[in-house]
Amino acid sequence: GENVEQHPSTLSVQEGDSAVIKCTYSDSASNYFPWYKQELGKRPQLIIDIRSNVGEKKDQRIAVTLNKTAKHFSLHITETQPEDSAVYFCAAENSGYALNFGKGTSLLVTP
Amino acid sequence: GAGVSQSPSNKVTEKGKDVELRCDPISGHTALYWYRQRLGQGLEFLIYFQGNSAPDKSGLPSDRFSAERTGESVSTLTIQRTQQEDSAVYLCASSLVPLNTEAFFGQGTRLTVV
Numbered sequence: 001g002e003n004v005e006q007h008p009s010t011l012s013v014q015e016g017d018s019a020v021i022k023c024t025y026s027d028s029a030s031n032y033f034p035w036y037k038q039e040l041g042k043r044p045q046l047i048i049d050i051r052s053n054v055g056e057k058k059d060q061r062i063a064v065t066l067n068k069t070a071k072h073f074s075l076h077i078t079e080t081q082p083e084d085s086a087v088y089f090c091a092a093e094n095s096g097y098a099l100n101f102g103k104g105t106s107l108l109v110t111p
Numbered sequence: 112g113a114g115v116s117q118s119p120s121n122k123v124t125e126k127g128k129d130v131e132l133r134c135d136p137i138s139g140h141t142a143l144y145w146y147r148q149r150l151g152q153g154l155e156f157l158i159y160f161q162g163n164s165a166p167d168k169s170g171l172p173s174d175r176f177s178a179e180r181t182g183e184s185v186s187t188l189t190i191q192r193t194q195q196e197d198s199a200v201y202l203c204a205s206s207l208v209p210l211n212t213e214a215f216f217g218q219g220t221r222l223t224v225v
Contacts, residue, residue, distance in 0.1 A: 032211035043202065043216040044154070051211060089154060098167045099144060099204075099214055103153035 002027045004092050006102025014110055019080050021105045023090035024072040032093040033066060033073045038104075039086045047088075048075070080109045113137065115217035117203050123223045124193055132188045132220045136205030141183050144204045144214060147172075154202065160186060193224045 003026040013019050025033075034049035050057045050064045050073065057064050061080075066073040077084055090102045116135040124130050136143050145157040156170040160180045171177070175193075180186040190197055200221050204214040 034213065043218050045216070046213045049213065093211060098156055098159035098170070099206075100156055101146075101154040 002030060002092050002098075002100040004090060004100050004102040006090050006105060008105060009103065010106045010108075012108045012110065013080050015080060015082060017080055019077045019084070019107055019109075021075045021088055021090065021107075022072060023074070023092075023102050024070075025092040026071070027092070028068075028071065030071075030092040033064070034091050034093075034099075035064060035075050036089045036091065036101075037086045038089065044089060077107075080107075082109050082111055085109045115203055115205050115215050117201075117217035117220050119220060120218060121221045121223075123225060126195060126224055127192055129189065129191045130193055130222065132190075132201050132222070134186045134188070134203030134205075134217060136184065136186070136203070137215055138184075140205035140207055140215075142206045142214070143180060143186050144206075145178060145186070145188050146202045146204070147199045148202055148219070149199045157188070157201075190222075193222075195224045198222055198224045 005024045007022050031052040035047050036044035037047045038044040048059050048062050048064050050066050055066055061078045063076045085108050087104045087106050089104045091099050093099045118133045141162050143160040147155045158178045159167040162183050163180045175191045178188045200219040202219045203217045206212050206214040
């Protein structure tokens with residue numbers, strides 16, 4: 001099955017700085033890569049996703065890049081704000097199989 | 112309600128008892144996933160349903176765990192002879208077919224085995 005590795009496990013940045021979270025996957029057939037944000041005590045919610053036919057996608061302060069050759073993808077958050085503090089999960093899906101998540105990155109944005 | 116609904120929201124049970132957790136997916140979502148999240152940990156995949164078949168059961172941690180789905184709607188996750196290490200939040204998610212679309216999560220069932 002798919003194996004998704006996520007780094008770092010914890011990340012602390014100052015407000016206004018950028019944050020980068022990286023993930024690698026093992027199954028070259030994977031073609032969908034979502035990122036979820038989970039605030040304390042709440043359910044995970046999708047913040048951005050990318051499919052294998054594109055290399056980069058941006059939504060305001062959030063961007064995701066995908067390198068299919070290297071089998072890795074990254075989440076970039078610019079101009080971080082305290083409300084960005086949460087646990088972020090990457091995931092990879094091979095159509096027809098399960099959505100497998102990384103172990104999460106706990107992001108803390110300090111004012 | 113338009114979202115994924117799980118019940119109960121909290122469950123406290125004695126070690127050795129059986130528990131049944133329920134998930135009502137979003138109407139029309141044929142893909143349904145169960146995950147386990149221990150305190151402060153990641154999302155551990157348990158089982159995936161496509162319709163009422165389960166093409167991927169690889170995540171079920173032991174034969175005490177089983178899951179069913181009726182048609183393309185309700186799913187139940189059953190844990191027999193519960194152990195303290197089963198204590199966790201059990202999250203259900205659903206998504207549309209074709210796959211490669213957003214998976215929507217329920218609020219989870221917090222299971223505590225005492």
